[in-house]
Amino acid sequence: MVRKYIRLVQVIALTICFLGLSAQMNAQTYKVEFGKNRIQYKYFDWSYFASENFEVYFYDGGRDIAYKTIEYLEGEFSRITETIGQLPYAKIRVFLYNSIIDKQQSNVGVNAGDFTIGGQTDFIQSQLELAYSGDYSSFKTKAVYSVTEMLIEEMLYGGNIAEMFQSSFTxxxxxxxxxxxxxxxxxxxxxxxxxxxxxxxxxxxxxxxxxxxxxxxxxxxxxxxxxxxxxxxxxxxxxxxxxxxxxxxxxxxxxxxxxxxxxxxxxxxxxxxxxxNTLLKESYLEPDVDNIVSGKNREDYHYTSVKFSPDGKFLAYSAMSQGQFKVIVRNLGSEEEKEIFAGGLKLINQETDRNYPILSWADSTTLGVVYAEEGSNILAVKRLGTKGEQKIRIPLLSKIQSFDFKDGGRLAVMTGSINNVPDAFVYNLVRGQVQKISDDKFDERDVSFYPGSNQIVFISNRSTDSVFVSGPDKLEAVEMNQFNVYGYDIDYPDSSFRRMTNALAVAKQPLNIDGDKILYISDQQGIYNLYRYSLSDSTSVQITNFLYGIKQYDFNYDLGKVAFISNFDGKDGVFVQDLNVNASMFSPVTPRRALQVARILAERRRERLGEQYEQLDSANSQTVSPIEVKSPLQQLDSLKAGAINTEEYEFEIETKVDTRNYQFEQPATDRGVNNRSFLSIYQNANNENSIQGPSPYENRFQTDNVITTFVIDELRSVSQLLEIEMNDYLENHRFRGGILIPLSFNSGYDIYGEYEYLKNRVDISASYHRKSLVRIDQATFLNQRFNKNTFQLGFAYPFNHKLRAEFNPFITETRYIDRDIRLLIPANNPSQFIPEITSDYIGFNSALVYDNTIVTGINLHQGTRAKVRYESHFKMNSDAVSFNNLELDVRHYYRLNKAIYLAGRAYFGTYFGDAPKKYLLGGVDNWAFNSTESSNAEVNPLDFQTLFDNSDVLFHQFTNLRGYNYNTFQGRNVLTFSGEIRFPINQLLSNADLKSNFLKNLQFVGFYDIGSAWDDLSPFKDKNNLNTEEIRNEGSPFSAVINNFSNPWLQSTGVGVRTMLFGFFSRVDVSFPIRNFETLNPKVQLSFGYDF
Incomplete structure (x- = not known):
């Protein structure tokens, strides 16, 4: 009756699950935990400014940009929220980093996006992390993007707890x-x-x-x-x-x-x-496919830089993918390519700096590579044909936007930022000194030397050519759409820069090719193409008309060739082709650019009318404010000297506009709602001068996620799991606690809690886990309880983002209690009976964990994850017996094409020592309506009898093998291999209109499993534990050893289906077991969970 009752409870519980009254199955989790790492190279001491709608957090060097950021975001708040129709549920917290390098050290979202457990409801917070991009104009765009992205996520997946719970099902x-x-x-x-x-x-x-x-x-x-x-x-x-x-x-x-x-x-x-774009195709040219040198780019590389060697024999270009990069040098004569340098780390769920690496040739055989490593900017100097490279840590700059060697490689110029202020710099490599060229709040970009000279050319959005004008104090006033070409001679400091171009367009990457001609790319006609500026006559002429914009380029004057990066089949491509720099051409303005011009004209007219009314109203009281002149900064040596130039340059709009030679900036109205509501104007008025702080950061905690789910345990059947995880805003402190209660209410329970401190390089944790197992059989009067209590400290040292070492000392206590009521009768109570046995252990486990996988879909990964783990239990009292354990788990996921995946898992485990425990082979995790084999061994590891202490069951491990029952084989050693080929339907039918949640997550798999468990004799030997049997009669001195020629390996092959069904990621496998060289009847197994 009892067993029938338990089975009935299981069926009812599963029915409730499928009706969607709970979240997904908890056993949708790997028994082996992997996970990636974040490494802290520096200490972050946070403070924050607060306003009506934002809290902006900053650390050393970030105070000025933090104040500007909160000021700017308050001004943009109404435009953003009105456009998307969403207000935040709470004040938005912005954690501002001085660079992407610093942001990569954050613990926020370290394992986000992976599928390890079902029934998890993530709490969407009004919080974001934002890294300074290196200049003000691009940072403005990035800040608005990040806030909008956060609000959209909160809109779709946030809300109250009921709405977030509902979102976890959709x-x-x-x-x-x-x-x-x-x-x-x-x-x-x-x-x-x-x-x-x-x-x-x-x-x-x-x-x-x-x-x-x-x-x-x-x-x-x-x-x-x-x-x-x-x-x-x-x-x-x-x-x-x-x-x-x-x-x-x-x-x-x-x-x-x-x-x-x-x-x-x-x-x-x-x-x-x-x-x-029909008319554009008649006037613009697509890049010739025959000129592409980077191939089809099947790996989706982002090409960051392309450079000819000074003698024109080599072309170097760099390819970046998820933080990892490689530098390739192509011999232009033989067309052979070689990877000469690689670096970076594969970053998962993290922002990468898409500007790195930056390439520059010091001479014809020496290439410089600027990139980020271990929290710093590094210059690697690589000489062709030699092994190794010299690495130099670039001082002071937190971000480098451009870098260029002077001939010989002893001097370089670069643009970047110190304390989040963008400037141009000279870098003396011999002395290791950095000096400022500009010292203001304008954006400087793309600096390079004239050939054989100390003159430089660069891009800036400055409104004046004066060296001494400070620039805009607020982000709102930063020019975003007008960048022109400027020149300067660092040997002869002057009071002004030389303005070369004067177009209302965005120019990039100026390059002086012969002393007179300067090439640069510009969106003057709507598409980034090459232009030529002549110093002798101060004219600019368009010289290319590519249909798709140029992202990066280089030109070699002796070869007469241009190398550039542009779109090709939806990805980046590197092209090399001839270029006549003396050519000139005209291309029509794109429709996008024409619309931009019309909008700006209207906006400029409104601004001029507003200025005229203001002048009339304040004619008698207006005072003229002098131009702000800044004093020289003392932080770095300045190269400038001379008198103050207070001249301002004004740009006037003519009555007739030539769209070929006169381009206009993009107004703010093009990025949002044209007409502000009265409410937004009122809100902005109230927000003025409401910024408070700075105040020190305090560790305030919030709920990160809640898990409410069911577990189908191998011993305790269906159980309810409740878990909550909390952390501070930066996820440096994490708390996790939960309870597991079987639905039978008399099978035991689990309680656990864990705290992690992740702020420093070494991660520290402390945890407690109590496991209680109760076995009751009223027919045999069996009533036993087995408890295990473990206190553990943890230390983890990450070597990089995918590899870490762990060391975890612990104390464990097991307790066996026999509560058979018959033992209360003295006649039934043997004298040697001990109703309670306690065993105490002290020990440690250590592990090496590797994980570079990326999530490409539900239950779909790419990459490799592996874990080798060693554990020792040393006895602390007479009832305990020492034992050890060694395990290796390796999983590899490979994408054959866009819609077919291979997945493989190899697992090995062994117990050894004075009291080795058992591996129980067979079955799958979270198996509904499961079955367990009765062991033929002398001692059944799952046998529970009165007066028999089977506390070892608390340490035994179940190991998966499809097509078989639990405990088909058992032994102190186990070895298994599983292989799958996975076919996700939504990727196979990418053009189909799949609206059903069931179909979108539907996967078909084919699989093959093989494994064995043994004690002493390996299954690789002819005589092993599975085919060798010893026969001995009691009282006889003789015995016989018989080889029954049984196959020591269990195998299965079959097909399966995976999908999301009523909120559960469900698995149905039809297995054909192969045992003793025979294929048995198929076995259908329904289970719940991800991966194997």
Missing amino acids: NSIPLWFTGGIARYVSRGWDSESDDAVREYVASTTEDKFIKLTPEMNILLGQSIWNYIAQKNGQRTISNILNLARIIRNEENSIERTLDTPYEQFMREWRLYYSEA
């Missing part, structure tokens, strides 16, 4: 939808998105972006939101987003809001951009 909204709107709010319709959509609509007919890179998803999403705003108005954006929040489906939200079928909407989006 499909995630695709990246093009969420990232696209964040980029549109921060950038409007920019040239990069225009390039991406122009190429996409011309080269493909697919309207599903699942096969594209994340970057392309965001860019195309930006173009979709721009199309919606252009056709239906800005306010339509918030309507679509709020409907998506309710129905959790991006396609239906667009369809219902616009009253247009989604397929028709996508056709109209495609037609909108293809028609807009």
Whole structure:
């Protein structure tokens, strides 16, 4: 009766689960924990400013930029929230880092995105991390993007606890939808998105972006939101987003809001951009595929730099992917390529600096590579044909934007930032000294030397050529869309820089090629193309007309060739081709640029009218303020000397505008709602001068996630798990605690708690775990309790982001209590009976953990994870017996193509010592309606009898092998291998309209498992524990050893289905067991969980 009752409880519990009254199964977890690392190279002492809607946290060197940031974000707050139709649930916390290098040391989200446990409800917080990008103009865009992205996530997945709980059951909204709107709010319709959509609509007919890179998803999403705003108005954006929040489906939200079928909407989006660019194809040229030298870029590399050697024999270019990079040198004569340098670390779920590495040749055989390593900026000097390289730590600068050697390599110029202020610098490599060239608050970019000279050319958004003008004090006043070419002679400091170009456009990468001609790229006509500026006559001429913008380039005058990076098949490509620098051409303005001009003209007229009214109202009281002149800074040596130049340069708008030679900046209205509401104006008025602080950071804790789920335990059947995890804002302190209660209520329980301190290089933890197992059988009067209490300290040292060493000392106590009521009767109580036995152990476990996997979908990974673990238990009293354990778990995931994955797992474990425990082979984790084999061994590891202390059951381990029952084989050693080929349907049918959660997560798998468990004789030997049997008659001096020729290996092969069913990631496997060289009847196993 009891067993029938327990079985009935199991069925009822599973039925409740499938009705969705709980979250997913807890055993959707790996028994072996892997995980990645974050390394702290420096100490962060945080403070913060507070305002009406924000708290901006900063540390040493970040006070000034933090104040500017909170000031700027308050000004942008109304525009952002009105555009997307969402206000934050709490004040937004912004943790501001001085550089991406520093941000990579943060513990926030270290294992975000991985699938390790079901039933987890993540709490969405009004919090974000923001790294200073190196200059003010790009930082403004980045700040707005980050805030918008956070608000969108909070809108779709946040809210009260009920809404967050509901979000854990629904499909995630695709990246093009969420990232696209964040980029549109921060950038409007920019040239990069225009390039991406122009190429996409011309080269493909697919309207599903699942096969594209994340970057392309965001860019195309930006173009979709721009199309919606252009056709239906800005306010339509918030309507679509709020409907998506309710129905959790991006396609239906667009369809219902616009009253247009989604397929028709996508056709109209495609037609909108293809028609807009029809005329461009007649005047612009696509890069010739025959000139590409980087191949098809199947690895989705982002190419960061391209440089010719001074003698023109070699071309160097760098390729970056998720933080790892390589530098390739191509022999232009033989067309052979060689990887000469590699660095970086594969960063998962972290921002990477896409500007690194930066390349520059010191001479024809010596290449410099600037990159980040261990929290610092490094210059690696590599000589071709030799082993090794010289590494130099670049002092002072937290971010380097550009770098260029002077001939000979003893001097270099660079642009970057110190204390979050962008400037240009001279770097003396011999002395290791850095000196400022500029010393102001304008943005300097892309500096380089004239050939054989100490003259430099660079890009700046300065409004004056005076060396001494301080620049804008607020981010709001920073020019974002007007960058011109400037020159300077560092040998002859002057009071002004030489302005070379004067266009309302964004210029990049100036390069003096012969003393007179300076090449640079500009978006003057809407697409970044090459221009030539002549010093002799001060004229600029367009010399290329590529259809897709140039991202990076270099030109060799002797060869007459240009190398550049541009779009190719939705990815980066490196091209090399001939270039006539004396040519000139005209290209029409793109529709995007023409619309920009019209908007700016209207905005400029409104501004001028406003200024005229202000002058009339204040004519009698207006005072003239002098230009702010800053005193020389003492932090670094300045190269400037001379008198103060107070001259300001003003740009006037002419009545007639030549769109070829006169370009205009993008106004703020292009990035958001044109007309502000009265409420937003009132809010901004109240927010003025409301910034408080700085105040010191305090460790305030918040709930990170809650787990409410069920576990199907091998011994205790169905159990309820409740767990809560809390952490401080920076996740340097983490608390986790939970309880596991079997639904039978008399099978025992688990209680555990853990604290982690992750602020320093060495991670420290302390934990307590109590496991209680109760076995009751009323028919046999069996009533036993087995308890295990473990107190553990933990120390983890990360070598890098994917490899760490662990050392965890512990104290463990096991207690056996026999509560058989018959033993209370003296006649039934043997004298040697001890009703309670306590065993005490002291020991340690140590491990080496490697994990470089990335998540590519639900239950889909790429990469390798491995763990080798050693554990020792030393006895502390007479009832304890020492034992040891060694385990190795290796898993590798390989993507065959865009929709087929291979996954393999090898596992080995051994117990040894005075009292080795057992591995029980067979079954799967979280197996519904499971079965356990009765052991034929002399001592059954799962046998519970009165007067028999089986506390070893607290240490035995169940090991998976599909197609078999639990405990099919047992032994103190185990070895298994599992291989799977996985077919995710949503990736195989990337163009299909899969709206069902069941179909989107559907996977078919084929698998093969093999394994064995043994005691002394290995299954690799002819005589082993499985095929050798000793027969001995009691009282006889003779015995016989018989070999029954049984196969010591259990095998199975079959197929399976995985999907999300009623909120559970469910697995159904049909296995064909192969035992003793025979294929047995198929076995169907229903289980719940991820991976193997």
